[in-house]
Amino acid sequence: MTAQQRRATGIILVAALVAILAIGTVLAGGYRVNLTPSEPLGLWRIVPLDRPVAVNDLVFICPPVTAEMREARARGYLRSGFCPGGVAPLIKTVIAVAGQHTEIGASVSVDEQVISSSSFASRDGKGRPLAPFPSGIVPPGYVFLHSSFPGSYDSRYFGPVPASGILGLGQEVLTYAP
Numbered sequence: 319m320t321a322q323q324r325r326a327t328g329i330i331l332v333a334a335l336v337a338i339l340a341i342g343t344v345l346a347g348g349y350r351v352n353l354t355p356s357e358p359l360g361l362w363r364i365v366p367l368d369r370p371v372a373v374n375d376l377v378f379i380c381p382p383v384t385a386e387m388r389e390a391r392a393r394g395y396l397r398s399g400f401c402p403g404g405v406a407p408l409i410k411t412v413i414a415v416a417g418q419h420t421e422i423g424a425s426v427s428v429d430e431q432v433i434s435s436s437s438f439a440s441r442d443g444k445g446r447p448l449a450p451f452p453s454g455i456v457p458p459g460y461v462f463l464h465s466s467f468p469g470s471y472d473s474r475y476f477g478p479v480p481a482s483g484i485l486g487l488g489q490e491v492l493t494y495a496p
Contacts, residue, residue, distance in 0.1 A: 367484060
């Protein structure tokens with residue numbers, strides 16, 4: 319190996335080490351990159367939630383490991399990540415908490431109030447059938463999630479999820495809404 323090759327190798331190794339340290343610092347600091355259209359694309363921060371979750375909170379949440387989530391992963395709705403089941407956390411808005419009644423028809427309503435931008439799609443973008451989650455009362459310790467993005471995979475399809483999966487509130491840092 320020539321001196322020039324050793325120097326180039328050293329530069330590449332240092333650059334790789336700096337990149338790994340930067341990524342580690344970002345992840346340890348609660349920062350995440352959103353690459354899905356459910357919320358604006360870009361850099362987000364997970365802010366610790368020091369109170370009970372409430373309606374209209376925008377949260378990062380690890381979905382539970384259920385048959386619905388395994389199917390969603392197989393269909394490509396969920397990205398790879400550090401949550402149980404090997405999926406990335408979801409960024410969604412809480413639209414109902416324990417005790418509230420959700421109804422899913424042509425759109426979603428919570429306690430008889432229609433949620434805007436909540437139309438139900440009977441097929442996904444590849445033409446595969448989708449089924450609505452049965453309507454009902456959100457159980458204790460659970461939340462019902464929504465995204466106004468028309469193609470979002472949210473509680474319309476998988477139902478309420480355990481609030482224990484909430485990582486924190488979503489805070490935009492450097493984002494772009496296409």
